[in-house]
Amino acid sequence: MWVEEYKNIENQGFNFSPRFTCKYENGELTIEEKKDYISIFPDNINITAIVGENGSGKSAILSSMITKEKVFCVMSENNQLTVYSNNILINTPLKQKRSTREVFKKILYFSMDNHHLSLAKTQSRLTVIDLSQTNQLITENYAKLQTIDFSLFNFKPYYIGYEFINDWIASDYEFEEKDIEEVHSALGWEHTADTSVIVDTLRALRDLDNEYMIYLLNKFGTIAKIFEHIDLTEKLHPKDFYLTVNYEEIQEILEGMKIDFVDESEFTQLISHANKMIKIKKLRELFGENYIQLLFRRMIDELSFDYMAQNGSSYGSLSHGEKTLYSFFVNLVHFNNSDFLFLLDEPDNTLHPNWQKSFLNEMMNILTKLKKNAHLVITSHSPFLLSDIPKENVIFLEKGKQVYPNIETFGANIHTLLSHGFFMKEGLMGEFAKSKINEVIDYLNGKKSPITDDDEAQKYIHIIGEPIVKRQLQRMLDSKKLDKIKEIDELKNQIESLKNRLDILVNNS
Template sequence: MTILYLWLEKYNTFENLNVNFGGRYIFNFNQIENKLEMKENPHYIDKFFDIVELNSNSEISLLTGIVGSNGTGKTTLIEVLRNIFTEKYEDLNFKFILVTKNDGKVKVLSNLENNLSIPTIGIRVEKNHSEKKSIIFISTIFDRKIEKSRDNEINLSTNYLLKNINMDSYESAKIRQDLAFLQFNNKHRLLDDVEFKLPEKLIVHILDTLSNEKIDKSLSLSDKIIDQKNRFIINIQYNFVNYALNIIDHWLEVEVLYKQDSRNVEKVRRLIDVKNEIKNYKSWDYLREQLNFYKQGKHNNINLLVNLMHFVDKIIDTTEHSKDFEVKIESDSSFSLSSNKEIFDFIQLYSKNVVGSRDFFGFQWRSLSTGEESLLDIFSRIFQSSKKTMSRKWSEEIIIFIDEVENNLHPHWQKQIVNHLLRIIKLLFKNKKIHLILTSHSPFIISDIPHTNIIMLERNGDISNVKENIEDLERTFAGNIHTLLAHSFFMKNGLMGTFSKEKINKVYSQIINSDRNELLLNRVILEKQINIISEPLIRNKLLSELENRLKLDIHDEILILKERLQNLENISYDKNK
């Protein structure tokens, strides 16, 4: 399915919003006549974004860019579309007209009360008829915005993923998704044209577990223990002890506060006994013996701690003997794994043994910059969403929203991201037709999208709307980045930074308003400030102005010469006394 047009009466900062998405037809809602007007899009090229040379049975049917500065409503526009596709129309708090194309048929969806006059060329009207569509929402932005679960939506936004888990659990889940994508990529070579080096080393940190009754390890980590391996082993053992105390406190809270069942008395008593044994921690072997004693049955909670303890034992053993994976100790509280297979095997074992959503370890890719991690994050989320679509009975046509796709990316990668997305999406989504919608405020993204496929949002006061005449920007596709960036839509008041502009204005004011003696006194520092200006026109103009102000007219020269002559006469008179 592709979105062709949206009219929105009023929502948030939008009023009477008319949006075309770059399809075969251009629409406009004439409110006076209650009529939907339609004409051919003269710039439309069928399958323009579909990379046909890739051996895939999927199709990128349309690409749309939503651009604008912060606060213009890019994410809000996506929110409106997500609401239309996932909510019942009677539950929506706005009036709208939406034109889509599905299975080759143009369809008008609307919740307007009055009958809508539409063109009669094979367009079907469905009034007040909720039609849930398959959509994917991806965003790496974390701004604590509340994200809810929606029917027929795969939500892989950071806000949603962090909704029910803590940051450490999110990081470990993210690493697992990265690994799944990297393994798929190693087999199918999706990223051969990506220039950054894929990660080959994973740093694993022992998390400092917070506990109300934390066991102090300072006595064990005395100056006598100078071997880093032994310090590492003691660290991981004591962290397990505090982790176990934290977990048991959580289990007790659940049993006592929420279940309140007399049948749980024995379970609570057993947990308290285990907790007391852990608090009186004597040695690692003794703790293992006690946990094995208290575990009862396959589904007993204590059994989960026993399994995790066995996993920690495996790591300790691996520091001495290479078995399942090779651990290299990096510090007293961290170690590294150096091959994708070892990393994957380790994460698989860890996922099976970690207790619930409470992470025992933290993870970080070595040698990846923030931008490289962001790029890998986007790719792995797309991969994850493609796997989820295969497990659901979705229609062939899907809409993918990616919010602020250039987030944390260097301009060099911003130039490449659209091409990477089109290729990866086409290869990952089997038997699907995709409408990809990106939000951005980067001219690098815009240069890969024709101007008729760009929705330019601007804000005037409290109202946001689409820029009326998109031709003002001329052509954007394959456009010069400097030309696009210099356009007032991206940069009001020119390209120069505010700080440098204020400095230049201050220098100019000093040149104009100072007298000659002041200028002579400050000449060196003024010339230094002028000479670091990159723009030659401004630099030469200021130097010329400074020289002109320092020049003397004939009367000034006569006065200065008379003054010098008088000084010489005074000196001669003093010597002759």
Template sequence: MRLLSIYIPSETLPHIFGKNHNGQTINLGGKYIYTFEENANGNVYVKDKMKNEKFIENFWLNNIKLVSAIVGENGTGKTTILNLLREPYSYCKYIYEDSNSDGHIITDNSEVNEVIYYSSFLNINQSDSENGNFKDLSKYQMMIDDTEYENLDLTTLLELHNSENLKRWIKFIELKNLSALLEEMSLPAFDKIKIKIHSISIDEYQTSYSFRPFFNELKKRVDLERTEREQAELDRLNLTKVEDIRNSRATQKIKLELEIISRVILKTQNILESSGNKYLEEGHLKNNYTIKSKEFINQPSTKDAFYWFVENSFIQLKQKSEKILFPINEIKTLIETLLSYIPESKEIDNWTEFDVNFTQALEIIKAYENFLLAFKDKFAYDKKVLISFSPSKNLSSGEKGLYDLFSVLNDLNYKTENNIHTNYNIFSKRKKTSDNLLILLDEADLGFHPEWKKKYINIIQQVIPFIFKNKSIQIIITTHDPLTLSDFPNNNIVYLFKNNARTEILDYDFKQRPTKTFGANISDLLTDSFFVNDGLIGDFAKESIEKTITWINNNKDPKDRNLDFFDKELAHHKRVILIIDESIVKIKLSEMISELEDSNNFQKQILDDEITFLTNKRKNLQ
């Protein structure tokens, strides 16, 4: 199923198209170009249906049926138009085509396809407005989903979201057979996650009076244990010279182990600090233990002493009220999980961070999340970050953006395939899901370096079908970038033009409408400014043109031709040449392909079209 055209009835979007506006038609570059008519009663019908001469069947890669772009300056309504596709019962009319028909009008698209909206920037207006066939994967919605709608401050929200985001990255990278595809696309892979343990400063104004001596004593025990264990390790290795000790990493593991224990203790104390002074006098220990109690003194290590403290401590607001306990299991699990994956000393460069593999990272992330959430109800959700997670390889913003996009799509597909999609986000239950996907990418290329903007359309055509296997896929993007547009045939682009306070959709016959995009060279200036290599057209357009050149060269000699397919292939490559909007390339290819036919008719057609274009351009200048 493929969406060809959208009709927006009159006076329905006055903030975009102006007060009392006429009905607006959006054609997406399908097999036909439609014109609608709306009568006085508001009834809509197709007035005209014209064959799109530049449409090429099976032009896009894999199982993608159509890719279209909506462009225009800020405020022209690009996102508003995408929003027209999210409602199951819309005031708009849609033209869909399938294998059995060239197009029919529908108003309810809820059972036609699954609509997936992705945006890499925060758009709070998108939140909380999903429905049966619409999935909101925008940045803000994903942040809300990742924290399960808890009312949290932004810092904490981002901390949990980033952890969940890294989980999605890992799950995406671990997809079977993906590594070859990543290598082919030059999208960097990484197999390690860097775990960094952050220091937390404590003011100690809000810690319960009875708890403060224990926290102070634990700090002293950490320093004492570090000194004793480091000296014992140096003695074991017989290291006595100052220079040898400095050059040795023998004690790195000890330092890192004790830093983890120390900083989890500080994080726990800071949670008490963040809870405010309501627990100042309400902190207690069983049996009235103190730091001089032998049970505490005789603990063999700082870790054991801390475990003993949280096991024997509680908060009680009144004598007979409920005892508030520390989340003992979550505290222990976090510490033990971190300690279990510390590498050997020789592998530790910095005793506040270390690398782990994906499986270990997921276990640490889960333990840390459980630790944070365990304090939430009775204590405070502390804002200071204890652990941060990052790829072991530095990634550009464009690479991170692509990983974000593909990982959330993969996560959605996993939940859908495993029949848990009805509990994902907040969209209502459905009896079935469609195999037709309409994917809306709202400025997903925002912030990409020009090199990655060149790759953008080519990459999404390879990865999205890889994720959504056996699905029929249509993609609509919004963009501001000419490099992205160079991968689009001109008829696949919806141009929005700001005319005073209202937006106009530039139909194919509008003079203001740009006429050349696919394979057109954007500007040599970008080469100097952004160091873009290998030309300035999109990779998909470049590869399509190169395929045509290769085919022509392989068929110069009639003896080398496969006569069963030659005519069909010839027609296909002529159509590719027709949509190329770089005149020099287009004319040269028409000359080359005409030599295969012993006829100059096709070349004459191309030259006539170019003459007409230049003549009209000259008239417009006059």
């Protein structure tokens, strides 16, 4: 890929396959295949990692691949190299095409950054992995998921359960002074108006037991917003305090506000099956043809879901790392293309180190099991992930420029990768710990330090985990103590000598 200009990257080429050597100069592109190249990855998979400090340009490279800026990419299609570009003239014997929607259909994108994810969806029309949509994809693909084993744990969703998030159907809140003030303002009442009727109205709302009415009123978002559209102080009987407003009136207002809601029959059906485990295949029968739209779009804020396999294992009992990996699995099952580019922007960002260690291996197992051919391009800060990739498959970035550190990444130890692969020139110790150790060193060297005595210095030395540093500081402290003992002995001797001299002077006087 050649980037002429995008964010902090200018006139740079990036090679995502060590199988080729690529050169672009003065508008001329030459690509040669390395005949002796042997990949360590499965035949259906290639992997490129992009690493560097924050701000080095990692995410910018991924973004540039899906933009229409001054960028061109060379991709392999049916064992033939094709150049995709919209606005760069290239002199090459290779076939050239414009970047179109057809190209983007062959890209699957993931980012933990919601802004990047949104741009990929809306501007480039990419298929994205959105972890918030996992429930919907599990439901849509449950039949496929029954036929494929997931190697990490045996979970094949067969049942679905949901419950209403309580705030949507409960009104037993304790209203506060600010609620009264906001309603007062929404009604446009004068400052001196009596607010006791507002208090009575809020109490009546608090005591409502009609769940559908509560649901509709909650769709307004805030108590004050209800009163902006309906003066409930006039809709409550002053004696019995019951609502005289009807559903149709509220629904008409919500429609005018372009707020989506379900009607009473749908709501009743949803309530009747809440807190139960239902066979996923029965959802259409229970909720109609548009059950996906109902459950995962229209009621997405109101419902929380769980899934259960026939063996009794549940999705809700999985750890965060397991859910994340399972979500990738479900998305790959759902994605129709069998030959694609898989862009992953820091996918291991929220994973425990154990899952970081397993991530690439599991991705390769999943893709192989699904018989998909994929080129994974991954940005990462994880030394575990980098240790699974040869340096020929790694793009190292520093301040928007590609650099070539003298390091072998594959199977390397974590300390080496952190120091060299991730450019941690200031060491691997936390800054707070380093500052405290420096204070101990200053004290032991007789320099100005917040540490005032040996006991305080010993307290810090005792809890240091790095053995060489700990041992050296202990030696320095012990030496300091010995020096003090020697100094004390010398002073004692001097005192004794002075006493003897004084005695002689007294006796001779």
